[in-house]
Amino acid sequence: MRKLNPLDFRLATRQTSRDVNRQIALNLIREHQPLSRADLARHMGVRRSVITTLVNELVASDVLDEAPVETVRRGRPPTLLSIRTADRLALAIDIRYSQTTLLLADFDGHAIESTAFDTIVSPDRLVGKITVAARALLSSGKRRSRCEGIGLIVPGMVDEASGRVLNAPQLGWRDVDIAVPLSRALRLPVRIENAPVACASAKMWLGRGTGASTHDFAYVIVSDGIGVGLVADGRVLRGATSTAGEFGHLPLSMSGPRCLCGREGCWEAYTSNLATVARFEGKSIGHEPGKPRRRGSSAAAVQSIVALARDGDVRATRALEETGRFLGLGLSNIITAVNPARIIVGGEITAAWDLLEDAVRDAVSARTLTAAAAATPIEPDQTTVSPRLLGGAALVAAPRFAMPQVA
Numbered sequence: 419m420r421k422l423n424p425l426d427f428r429l430a431t432r433q434t435s436r437d438v439n440r441q442i443a444l445n446l447i448r449e450h451q452p453l454s455r456a457d458l459a460r461h462m463g464v465r466r467s468v469i470t471t472l473v474n475e476l477v478a479s480d481v482l483d484e485a486p487v488e489t490v491r492r493g494r495p496p497t498l499l500s501i502r503t504a505d506r507l508a509l510a511i512d513i514r515y516s517q518t519t520l521l522l523a524d525f526d527g528h529a530i531e532s533t534a535f536d537t538i539v540s541p542d543r544l545v546g547k548i549t550v551a552a553r554a555l556l557s558s559g560k561r562r563s564r565c566e567g568i569g570l571i572v573p574g575m576v577d578e579a580s581g582r583v584l585n586a587p588q589l590g591w592r593d594v595d596i597a598v599p600l601s602r603a604l605r606l607p608v609r610i611e612n613a614p615v616a617c618a619s620a621k622m623w624l625g626r627g628t629g630a631s632t633h634d635f636a637y638v639i640v641s642d643g644i645g646v647g648l649v650a651d652g653r654v655l656r657g658a659t660s661t662a663g664e665f666g667h668l669p670l671s672m673s674g675p676r677c678l679c680g681r682e683g684c685w686e687a688y689t690s691n692l693a694t695v696a697r698f699e700g701k702s703i704g705h706e707p708g709k710p711r712r713r714g715s716s717a718a719a720v721q722s723i724v725a726l727a728r729d730g731d732v733r734a735t736r737a738l739e740e741t742g743r744f745l746g747l748g749l750s751n752i753i754t755a756v757n758p759a760r761i762i763v764g765g766e767i768t769a770a771w772d773l774l775e776d777a778v779r780d781a782v783s784a785r786t787l788t789a790a791a792a793a794t795p796i797e798p799d800q801t802t803v804s805p806r807l808l809g810g811a812a813l814v815a816a817p818r819f820a821m822p823q824v825a
């Protein structure tokens with residue numbers, strides 16, 4: 419049951435029911451594709467004649483492909499429906515503390531071409547540099563006309579309505595507008611999100627599967643910071659002022675290492691890539707105010723620590739296990755607070771999942787309140803393309819599959 423919001427509702431019209439059926443058809447086709455019209459009718463629980471107009475409209479508007487089955491049987495071959503994705507493009511842009519990456523991908527998340535450069539902290543100059551790089555990626559062939567939008571990922575909290583970055587502690591941005599200037603410069607629609615929300619969107623929209631696995635989960639991304647995207651009942655939980663899910667800045671200790679947000683003991687200060695690197699190097703974790711942070715990529719540093727651990731390096735293995743323990747402590751807070759059906763962990767550290775899984779599990783078991791909560795599935799994100807960039811592509815592709823709001 420969902421309570422009607424008297425301040426935000428749409429009355430159902432004849433068009434609404436058509437839109438709802440259209441979205442149901444699109445989602446079912448994506449889930450089961452390729453499938454025949456007869457099978458679609460069966461999945462929708464309607465007679466085949468009912469879906470004829472619907473499918474014809476979707477094929478005519480280039481949303482669906484309908485191709486004959488390759489068969490040697492005699493007679494008219496049956497045709498199968500699938501979502502048209504290959505020639506529909508999205509530009510994903512991932513702004514991280516150390517690097518900014520652009521990826522041109524199709525609507526299924528398949529990578530076409532990417533480019534990267536060191537992040538510039540000045541928003542104006544960064545928009546300028548992104549614009550030049552994006553134009554280069556979109557210049558060849560028919561890419562420009564096929565690109566339907568930009569999914570922009572930022573390491574911070576984003577106001578959903580205005581698209582402004584409310585607070586990006588790693589970059590020192592507060593109330594910064596980067597989406598509108600970028601949209602003007604490239605003349606493409608821009609959807610902006612914080613990284614974990616985008617990663618959660620990619621799992622929800624680009625992934626296959628139904629039920630709790632894609633409707634109730636937490637996506638935890640370990641990077642220069644740590645972010646959490648919460649999905650409940652098929653929706654991203656945002657909160658009243660767009661800061662829901664900021665578990666990275668909940669304290670594990672009131673007197674712990676200093677976080678980039680300026681407070682002490684945040685989960686992020688113990689668990690981020692920066693913490694893992696500092697641990698491995700024998701330095702104190704946490705941010706020292708006034709001391710400039712090193713600009714190098716912490717992602718690359720963690721990848722080499724993982725490689726060393728694989729070679730049997732004890733110091734590297736211990737650093738990863740220690741991060742795993744703190745990762746588990748924070749995950750237990752998520753489990754206790756929102757009790758998700760599963761947790762997906764993304765980031766470079768997941769390449770060492772077999773080395774740190776026991777430490778994660780032990781910490782979760784020690785801090786959760788029931789056996790069922792302790793057994794919450796926790797799995798590393800297995801995607802080969804960066805989950806953040808996939809998330810950027812999903813921001814452009816997903817609205818095509820979302821259910822229209824009714825009442």
Ligand SMILES: [Zn+2]
Pocket residue numbers: 666667668677678679680681684686
């Ligand atoms: Zn913090």
